Amino acid sequence: MPDQFSSSSNAATQTDFLIVGAGIAGASIAYWLAPHAGVIMLERESQPGYHSTGRSAAAYMESYGPPQVRALTCASRAFFDHPPAGFAEHPLLTPRGALFIARTDQLDQLDAHEALVRSVSDKVQRLSPDEACARVPVLRREALGGAVYEEDACDIDVHGLHQGFLRGARGAGARVVCDAEVLGLAYLDGQWRLSTSQGEFRAPVVINAAGAWADVIGGMAGARPIGLVPKRRSAFTFTADAGQDSTSWPMFMSVDESFYIKPDAGLLLGSPANADPVEPHDVQAEELDIAIAIDQIQNATTLAIRRPSHVWAGLRSFVGDGSFVGGFDSGLSGFFWAAGQGGYGIQTAPAAGETYAALARGLAVPAAIAAFGVSAEALSCDRLRAKEAAM
Ligand SMILES: Cc1cc2nc3c(=O)[nH]c(=O)nc-3n(C[C@H](O)[C@H](O)[C@H](O)COP(=O)(O)OP(=O)(O)OC[C@H]3O[C@@H](n4cnc5c(N)ncnc54)[C@H](O)[C@@H]3O)c2cc1C
Incomplete structure (x- = not known):
């Protein structure tokens, strides 16, 4: 076998951010990351949206959920009402009450x-x-x-929202690799190495947007569980x-x-x-x-x-307090949680995706979102660990 072929077939695919899961959480983060960095989404199923994202009741209710969730929902409204041109064919929200x-x-x-x-x-x-x-x-x-x-409660066009995020992310250079189950994660020389059913992928940052499997992925990476x-x-x-x-x-x-x-x-x-x-x-x-x-x-x-x-x-x-977990794990370099979306992952996706993408790049919560009361501390997994320690 020629050297060139064997080395390319064995070579790991390298990028800046690897996202595990291409549901609404992974897709929305990719949408805001892709204009700034290389992004690859790894999705176990043959199409994104097979699990929770494709099974929701598609409701938008600003009164629903604990305080950070309500803040993220309200902060998402402007995007839902006025998405960028070409994002979706139909309005993302329809009045329902x-x-x-x-x-x-x-x-x-x-x-x-x-x-x-x-x-x-x-x-x-x-x-x-x-x-x-x-x-x-x-x-x-x-x-x-x-x-x-x-x-103000509305119906959400979940498919339009999810596809809009995926299309936008791809348009900015991100890749979605389907049928790519993440089987193991190891951190070596400043890089996460993810072994998958489609070969190895490497990046300095991995974003865990695996929905119900987030603690499974965390466990493979050696993270302490968030109690999902x-x-x-x-x-x-x-x-x-x-x-x-x-x-x-x-x-x-x-x-x-x-x-x-x-x-x-x-x-x-x-x-x-x-x-x-x-x-x-x-x-x-x-x-x-x-x-x-x-x-x-x-x-x-x-x-x-x-x-x-x-x-x-x-x-x-x-997780135990019912709120979201979004941010780097302080005990594990380059490991970012985007988990615990409960029953609110769709209605919060625009602001949560933008917030998590900013935090994953080492930036602050965007000011327009912080104005609604969204805070990195309240979303961090350290808050859960502090509660554990106090018990
Ligand atoms: C019946 C029902 C009604 C709901 N109603 C609403 C509602 O009205 N409004 C609202 O906002 N929210 C609602 N929700 C909640 C919402 O659907 C979820 O919060 C949201 O879909 C979670 O998105 P996610 O991307 O985190 O998870 P998912 O959509 O489950 O995506 C996670 C992805 O990770 C992938 N994955 C897991 N492990 C691996 C691995 N090892 N390798 C590669 N990929 C992996 C999975 O295949 C999956 O595609 C409802 C949920 C349900 C079940």
Whole structure:
């Protein structure tokens, strides 16, 4: 075999940043890194978006999640509303509205939720049971104590957003290598060496955007675990009863997040809003999840759900405090975490991607994002370790 061929087939591919995972987290970081540096995304599946990113409920709600998540969501709004020219063919957000409903014994919880929604938006209304039924005519009036309406909630075009990030990253020179499972990571002479099913890749910085597998990748690299727990959430679509036009209904959910329903391309999407801890894997919905959701939905509404048309589940992965982990591991040179996106990884992706790309380049949180209260300290994995040490 000629020397030239054998050396090129054995040579590792070298770049500036290797990103493990091409879901929304990896793709959004690549989008902001690629104009400044060499970027390669390594994705185990044959296409990006097969796991959590392709299984979401596609909701944008500024009141959802812990403080850093709400800050990242609000900081993402400008990008969603005005993406760069050519980023997406269709608007990334479509107005939907979100209605939080409460029974009479949940009114204290509704008061607290109303205060939370008002802290992020001034487009909030407290609704009586009759007013709530006027917005969603299938709600059982007798089961309702009141409701809060968050007008700014929207549907996200998740596919458009994800593809926009990937296209933009590629346009700036990044590569996505699919069917490339990362099997091992070693740090030698200032370089991370990633062995994959497609050969070896090297870079001084590796970004761990492996979703539910982030602690698995961390473990291969020798990092201390961040305590990530993947949680199964199941969902299904079904047809609204004959004569009901649900297209203009808001998304609606119980204020204790025990179920939600969202109009979805002419159907209704329902979920028991479950959060069942599991090992990272290609998760499927359990029959019981769907039975529970159907029961809850039929108790709260007059909808008769005969047969779901499509059933699925995905993983929402959380660390102990429920917030994101984004930043370098202080115990491991050149190892950057982008993990713990829980149930908010899509609605936060524009600002999270831009923030993580800046931090990975050794820069500060961009000022326009920091203005919303996003801070590197609050996102760092050191905060988790400090909490561990204090316990
Ligand atoms: C039912 C459901 C509803 C949701 N609804 C919403 C919502 O309405 N709004 C919202 O903002 N968020 C929502 N989410 C959450 C959102 O989907 C996630 O936060 C987000 O998709 C996480 O993105 P990610 O890129 O971190 O993970 P993923 O999309 O899972 O991407 C991680 C990638 O890493 C790859 N990978 C893992 N290990 C390796 C390896 N060894 N080598 C190479 N590649 C590897 C995987 O193949 C995967 O493609 C929902 C989630 C679920 C399940």
